[in-house]
Amino acid sequence: MAADTGTFSGTFIPSRRLVLQVVGFGAAGFAVGCSPAAGPSAAAGPVTKSALGPFVKVGSDNTVTVLLKHIEFGQGVSTGLTTIVAEELDAAWSQLRFEHSPADNALYGNSAFGGMMGTGGSTAVFNSWDQLRRAGAAARAMLVSAAAAKWKVDPSAVTVADGVVSSGNRKATFGELAADAAAITPPEAEGLKLKDPASYRFIGKDREPAKAFGRLDTADKVNGKAQYALDYHPEGTLTAVLARSPKFGGKVASVDDTAAKAVAGVTDVVQISNGVAVVATNFWAAKKGRDALNISWDESSAEKRSSDAIFADYRKLLAKPGFEARKEGTGAAALKGAGEVLTADFEFPYLVHAPMEPLNCTVEYTPGTSCVIHSGSQMPTGDQAAAAAILGLQPAQVTINTMIAGGSFGRRATQDADLVSEAAQIAKALNGKAPVKLMWTREDDVRSGKYRPMAIHRMTARVNNGAIEAWGDRTAIQSIMAGTPFLPAGAPDLSSIEGGFDIPYAIPNIAADVHWPISPVSVLWWRSVGHTHTAYAKEHFFDVAAKKAGKDPLELRRELLAGSPRLLAVLNLAAEKAGWGTPLEAGRSRGLAVHHSFNSYVAEVAEVTIKPDGAFTIDRIVCAVDCGIAVNPDIVRSQMEGGIGYGLSAILNEQLTLKDGAPVQTNFYDYPPLRMAQMPKVEVHIVPSTEPPTGVGEPGVPPAGPAVANALFAQTGKTYSKLPLGTKA
Amino acid sequence: MKLTINGKEQDYQGEEDRPLLWYLREDLKLTGTKFGCGVAACGACTVLVDGQPTRACITPATSLEGKKITTIEGLDGKAGAAVQKAWTELDVVQCGWCQSGQIMTATALLTATPKPSEQQITDGMTGIICRCATYTRIRSAVARASEIMG
Numbered sequence: 040m041a042a043d044t045g046t047f048s049g050t051f052i053p054s055r056r057l058v059l060q061v062v063g064f065g066a067a068g069f070a071v072g073c074s075p076a077a078g079p080s081a082a083a084g085p086v087t088k089s090a091l092g093p094f095v096k097v098g099s100d101n102t103v104t105v106l107l108k109h110i111e112f113g114q115g116v117s118t119g120l121t122t123i124v125a126e127e128l129d130a131a132w133s134q135l136r137f138e139h140s141p142a143d144n145a146l147y148g149n150s151a152f153g154g155m156m157g158t159g160g161s162t163a164v165f166n167s168w169d170q171l172r173r174a175g176a177a178a179r180a181m182l183v184s185a186a187a188a189k190w191k192v193d194p195s196a197v198t199v200a201d202g203v204v205s206s207g208n209r210k211a212t213f214g215e216l217a218a219d220a221a222a223i224t225p226p227e228a229e230g231l232k233l234k235d236p237a238s239y240r241f242i243g244k245d246r247e248p249a250k251a252f253g254r255l256d257t258a259d260k261v262n263g264k265a266q267y268a269l270d271y272h273p274e275g276t277l278t279a280v281l282a283r284s285p286k287f288g289g290k291v292a293s294v295d296d297t298a299a300k301a302v303a304g305v306t307d308v309v310q311i312s313n314g315v316a317v318v319a320t321n322f323w324a325a326k327k328g329r330d331a332l333n334i335s336w337d338e339s340s341a342e343k344r345s346s347d348a349i350f351a352d353y354r355k356l357l358a359k360p361g362f363e364a365r366k367e368g369t370g371a372a373a374l375k376g377a378g379e380v381l382t383a384d385f386e387f388p389y390l391v392h393a394p395m396e397p398l399n400c401t402v403e404y405t406p407g408t409s410c411v412i413h414s415g416s417q418m419p420t421g422d423q424a425a426a427a428a429i430l431g432l433q434p435a436q437v438t439i440n441t442m443i444a445g446g447s448f449g450r451r452a453t454q455d456a457d458l459v460s461e462a463a464q465i466a467k468a469l470n471g472k473a474p475v476k477l478m479w480t481r482e483d484d485v486r487s488g489k490y491r492p493m494a495i496h497r498m499t500a501r502v503n504n505g506a507i508e509a510w511g512d513r514t515a516i517q518s519i520m521a522g523t524p525f526l527p528a529g530a531p532d533l534s535s536i537e538g539g540f541d542i543p544y545a546i547p548n549i550a551a552d553v554h555w556p557i558s559p560v561s562v563l564w565w566r567s568v569g570h571t572h573t574a575y576a577k578e579h580f581f582d583v584a585a586k587k588a589g590k591d592p593l594e595l596r597r598e599l600l601a602g603s604p605r606l607l608a609v610l611n612l613a614a615e616k617a618g619w620g621t622p623l624e625a626g627r628s629r630g631l632a633v634h635h636s637f638n639s640y641v642a643e644v645a646e647v648t649i650k651p652d653g654a655f656t657i658d659r660i661v662c663a664v665d666c667g668i669a670v671n672p673d674i675v676r677s678q679m680e681g682g683i684g685y686g687l688s689a690i691l692n693e694q695l696t697l698k699d700g701a702p703v704q705t706n707f708y709d710y711p712p713l714r715m716a717q718m719p720k721v722e723v724h725i726v727p728s729t730e731p732p733t734g735v736g737e738p739g740v741p742p743a744g745p746a747v748a749n750a751l752f753a754q755t756g757k758t759y760s761k762l763p764l765g766t767k768a
Numbered sequence: 769m770k771l772t773i774n775g776k777e778q779d780y781q782g783e784e785d786r787p788l789l790w791y792l793r794e795d796l797k798l799t800g801t802k803f804g805c806g807v808a809a810c811g812a813c814t815v816l817v818d819g820q821p822t823r824a825c826i827t828p829a830t831s832l833e834g835k836k837i838t839t840i841e842g843l844d845g846k847a848g849a850a851v852q853k854a855w856t857e858l859d860v861v862q863c864g865w866c867q868s869g870q871i872m873t874a875t876a877l878l879t880a881t882p883k884p885s886e887q888q889i890t891d892g893m894t895g896i897i898c899r900c901a902t903y904t905r906i907r908s909a910v911a912r913a914s915e916i917m918g
Contacts, residue, residue, distance in 0.1 A: 113863030113900045246859070253859050260864030261855045261871065263800020263840030270799035278794075303783070321794050323786045395804050395812060395865035395899045445802070445865025446899050481805040673859060677905070681862055684901020707809035707897060715894040718903035 089221035091178035093146045094124060094171060097221075101202070101214030103130045105171075106140040108147035108156060109163040110417055111256060112394070112444035112451070113681075114736040115674035116163045118254045120171055122670055123164070126242045127175030127234060130213070131202030137255055139441035142419035142434075157418040159452045159564065161637035161734020164670055168731050176231040178220075185219035186211055236668075236729065245672050254674065256443065268442040269399045269478070271413040276401065276474045277306060279465050280325045282332050283314040283487045286700040288341035288559025291315060291334055298331035308332070309468035313457075316465045322478060342559045343700040346493070350386060353495045353515035353556060357384075361513060361554040362531050364540040373548030374511045378503025381587055385498060385576040385760045388694035390491035390565055391484065391710055396445020398479040400462040404430060404471040410437045414459060415444025417452035425456035429463040448566040448685065453489060454523035485710050486702040490695055491565035492517040496539065496576035500584040501548075507584050507599075509548035512539050512576065517562045518555040534564070538636055538741065539573030543606060544581070544599035560697070566685055567737040570636045574741030575690070575762070578632035579748040583758050592749065593619055593631060605665050606633055608726055609642040612663035616724050617644035626650065627658070630749025632742035637734030640665040640726075643683065645719070645746035649754055653767040657687065657719040657747055662739065664723065667730035675735050676723040682739025683721055688713035690744030692763055769833050773798070774842025780829050788832060789813045789824035792839060800840035800868045804897070811896035814869035815839050821876045840868040846917055847878040854913035862900035869896050874910050882917055884910065 088096040088104065096104040105124045111117040117137040125135055140147045148154035150170075151162040179199055186204045187194040189211075197206045204211045236242070246252045259265035284290065294315050296308040304324025309316050315334055319325035344352070360371070374380065400414040410430055416422045419439040427434045444451060451458070462477035469475055479487075499511035516535045520526035532555065533540065540551035565571060585595040593614050600607045610633045614620075619629060626648050633642040646659040662679045669675045692711045696703045704710040748759040751768045769780045773796065782791055792798040792815070801824055804812030808823040815824045816838040843852070851874045854860075861867050870893065877884060877892035884892065889910045898906065 113861075115862070253856065254861065256864065257856055257859055257861055260861040260867050261852050263798075263843075263868050265864055266799070267865070269803065270793075272794060272797070272799070321786075321790060323783065323790050393899060395802070395810070395863060395897070397803065444863065446863040448899070481807070481810075677859065677862060677902070680904050681900045681902060684903060685899070688901065706807050707805050708807065712897050712899055713901060713903075714897060715890050715903040715906065718901060718907075721904050 087218065089217040091181050091217070091220055092174050092225060093140070094174040095128065095178040097178070097213045097217035099214050099217065101134055101212045102136050103128065103134045103213060104136040104138055107137055108140045108149070108167070109158040110139060110415060110441050110444060110451070111137070112415060112447040114163070114678060115254060115671065116158070117256045117443070119164050119670050119674060120167055121255060122241045123167065123171040124175040126239055127172045128179045129199040129201065132241065132252055134202050134213070135255060142423045142439040144420050155418070156420045157452060159417060159449065161639070161736040161738065164732045165638060165734055172233050173228045173231055176233055177225050177228060180226045180231065181220040181223045182213055182216050184223045185216045189216070189219065242670050243668055243672065252671070265443060267396055267445055268401065268413050268415045269396055271401050271442065272476065273403070273474050276476050277318050277320060277469070278322045278325045279316045279318045279462075279475055279477045280322070280329045280480065281311070281314050281316045281461060281477065281483070282329050282334055283483065284336050284338075284341065286336070286338050286341035286343065287561060289336040289338045290340070292337040293335050295333040298333065299328040302328040302331055307469060309465060311461060311464035311468065313461055316477070318465065318469065318475065326480065338700070340559065341700055342697065345698050346388065346696040349493060349558070349697070350495060353493070354384070356515045356554040356556060357495060357497045357513055361515070361552040363552045364531070364533060364536055365549055365551040367546070368509070368548035370548060371511060371550035373509035374499050374501055374550065376501060376503070376508070378501055378508065379587060380499065380501050381584060382497065382499045383580060383583070383758050383760045385496040385572070385580070387494040387572040387575075387762050388696060389493050389560070390571070390689050390693050391488045391695050392448040392450035392563075392565055393484060393710065393712060394444065394446030394448055394450055397481055397484050398450070398458050399476060400458050401474055401476040402426070402462045402466040403474040404466040406471045407431070408436065410463070410466070411440065412437065412459060412462075413440045413442055415447065415451050416441045416459070417447055418456070422456050422459040425460045426463040429460060430467055449564040449568070450489065453563060454520070454525060457489070481706050485695070485704055485706060488695070489561040489563035491571055492519065492562040494572045496572065498576055498580040500580065502584055502587045505588045505590065507546050507588060509550070510542065510544070510546045511550045512536070512542070513552050514539065515554040515556055517558055517560070519562050519564055519568070521555060534569050536573055537569035538634060539569065539577055542577055543603050543635060544596070545602060546599065566682070567636060567740040570634065570737070570741040571689065574632065574634040574636070575744045575748070578634065578742065578745035579752070579759060582630070582749045582752055586756075596633060605640045606635055609633060609640045609663040609665050612724055612726060613642035613644050613661050616663065616722065617646070617661035619644060628750050628753040630746050630751070630753055632745040632749060634738070634741045636738045636741055639667075639733045639735060639738040641679070641738045641742050643742040643746040645743070645750045647747060647750040649751065649768045655751060655766070655768045657717070659720045659722070660743065660746065662721065662723045663726060664735070664738065665726035665728060666735050666738070667728050667732040669725050669728075670732050672725055675725055678735040679723040679739040680721045682737065683743045684713050684718055686740040686743030687717065687747065690747060690762060690764055691717060694763055769830060771829060771832055771837060772835070773837045774839060782829060784830050785828050787825050788815070788827045788829045788837070791829045792824060798839050798841050802865050802868055804866065809897070810866070811873065812866045812869045814872045814896065816872055816876060819876060819879060821873045840871060843871065843875065847913070848875045850913040850916040851875050851878065851909070853916055854909040858905050858909045858912060860902050860905040860909050862902055866896060866898045870898065870906055874906070874913065877910065878913055878917065883914055
């Protein structure tokens with residue numbers, strides 16, 4: 040894992056010419072044989088590590104470390120990305136290690152993010168697939184060349200298998216060849232021959248027996264040794280907690296910190312842009328100090344509405360057309376006419392990401408010289424730039440040590456680098472006198488979050504002669520991206536309604552439009568972003584319309600997805616595995632949903648039981664997923680299981696409401712994530728595929744909620760349009 | 769004040785109301801025990817006190833004089849080893865933050881009830897929140913650990 044006993048510094052600064060080479064030939068064609076500070080890789084030390092390109096380091100101890108340009112926060116990239124490299128490298132599974140790469144857009148940018156480094160949108164494997172196969176193949180070629188030179192044979196006479204390089208009866212480990220290999224000019228990425236998928240040993244292979252090809256982060260997460268950002272605590276670290284405005288958009292008017300400073304252990308109280316930080320020798324003292332602050336807040340620009348008032352304002356907006364995102368046929372005009380017109384307002388609350396590791400970040404600042412940050416950084420170069428600007432440093436003077444994170448679900452990828460910016464401001468105020476760790480409590484996380492935005496989808500369908508002739512989806516929702524660097528000024532933020540306006544059903548008339556109301560409440564992408572609400576409104580309302588049309592919901596979907604073969608395939612697979620149409624005992628029913636997100640296709644069938652008192656349980660969910668090649672099938676399954684749980688948690692339990700602008704909920708006792716007692720049995724079926732791999736972190740989430748709502752609807756005939764559903768049908 | 773943590777005696781001299789969690793993490797560098805909520809709602813901080821699962825985030829260190837405290841770093845014994853083995857076989861973890869709490873709780877459950885029913889597993893484990901929702905694998909892994917224990 041990230042703990043590295045070697046002498047390789049892990050941070051290399053390529054020359055401009057080399058960077059251009061990287062761009063020109065694909066990053067895999069770039070080799071750095073040494074650390075710039077330490078000289079050749081044969082430097083002194085217990086273990087030396089030689090870089091075979093930007094993604095592979097081979098140790099003299101025969102370990103192969105793959106550098107991750109994406110953060111491991113549970114979704115499995117530490118295994119997934121490493122698997123891709125290892126396959127082409129012909130490494131042995133037991134020699135694989137991983138560590139997070141440094142912050143460097145040129146080497147580690149995400150092609151799905153316009154070349155900026157970042158983890159999100161379920162893109163990690165998707166954008167790395169070609170790059171990392173070539174990185175593995177290039178490193179393999181360098182080892183082969185080194186062996187050929189050493190043994191004075193032609194490279195074609197050298198083979199690599201299971202971490203061993205051989206020619207005739209000569210054999211060498213990767214570790215024995217690493218230093219020589221690192222000195223070899225790397226092959227051009229485009230000329231590399233990649234494996235025939237038929238010969239894959241790791242990619243797409245299931246872990247049978249159970250021990251083979253397991254997650255590379257399991258061992259340290261099971262024995263307590265895994266080091267997260269919150270676990271980083273160098274000697275003398277001061278801990279800061281920040282008092283933020285109780286209402287979004289409030290500012291500090293005045294502060295009396297006398298009582299806070301009197302708390303034993305409190306060393307400093309400093310005001311920064313977002314509030315007042317109390318700094319102490321340990322967390323407990325800092326928290327007690329914060330409790331003792333007396334702050335008056337200027338709430339003149341703050342949000343003061345309650346959730347009900349916000350929804351009422353949204354409904355006023357919905358009376359008028361918004362930005363037209365889609366028009367098929369005659370669009371909205373077709374919503375009136377022959378047959379019956381159905382309409383329902385689907386209301387979605389704010390949601391908190393609530394990753395289990397509360398946000399935190401440690402800054403070690405040497406004024407005018409450098410800054411080292413340990414954080415679960417989802418956008419390392421953005422965090423680096425933000426810290427540099429605050430501290431008056433050049434970005435290259437700011438080292439970002441990305442740590443594995445205890446979940447994120449989007450929360451660590453912020454438009455404004457909020458976490459690092461707050462911590463850097465505190466470090467600046469302390470003038471670097473000690474390392475400072477900014478910690479969010481769970482209350483901070485729930486009450487000062489960046490939320491999945493509230494939304495209303497006004498759904499309309501006109502059903503005539505057993506068919507849905509027109510479909511309307513008018514949405515009011517705060518934009519996540521407007522006014523940020525992620526969206527050009529004035530451009531429409533269609534991520535707000537992704538998966539809704541682009542509804543795949545072959546309905547002749549479709550109208551989708553959107554309003555983007557503004558509020559000081561901060562909002563952010565939350566695992567599956569727009570799909571969290573569009574899929575629910577689309578898929579549940581589809582069943583309501585299908586019933587009005589007198590059609591079985593599966594049959595009507597099949598009919599209207601005839602032109603979408605991959606959606607149709609997952610739909611059919613899930614229905615078949617769930618036994619769709621077979622009888623169930625009294626009180627039990629099924630519902631299904633199918634959705635395309637993050638380039639993957641997922642269908643889920645839920646089975647529920649409604650008891651005589653109306654309480655319901657979710658007994659089973661059957662999931663079918665097409666994510667192209669499943670690099671690690673068991674991780675695909677685990678992401679579907681977890682995505683279903685995350686989706687159900689929101690749909691059943693979660694809401695963050697405002698009263699007079701202030702959050703009502705505080706911690707897990709009133710913002711209750713799903714627990715084991717609510718978790719259904721889950722079965723996951725993966726569609727075999729030869730297509731390039733696509734996302735799995737998010738696509739399991741969207742269908743879970745509407746599948747459950749449809750299962751309830753099948754028995755009760757009620758439209759479940761206000762979320763969360765709660766416990767009664 | 770003397771505390772016994774993972775078989776080693778420690779001399780605690782901190783504030784009277786400071787929770788054990790912070791003493792473990794900040795002073796002893798036993799960072800395997802995690803902070804999740806601070807109000808005993810999530811169970812990420814679960815340690816064993818005389819074998820009983822206990823939430824370190826609300827338990828003052830000073831209340832534990834004379835008790836035997838076990839953290840994930842000191843987990844041993846038949847049940848603990850079986851739980852860790854089952855967790856590894858089934859690759860239960862995702863982000864991993866809650867898993868020390870899950871493992872300590874499962875160990876206590878299997879020590880008291882070596883052959884738990886499905887319902888007993890759910891009742892025993894539902895107190896520990898996993899935001900990644902690894903619950904289906906936790907269920908299977910507790911059952912598997914019971915098998916391993918024989």
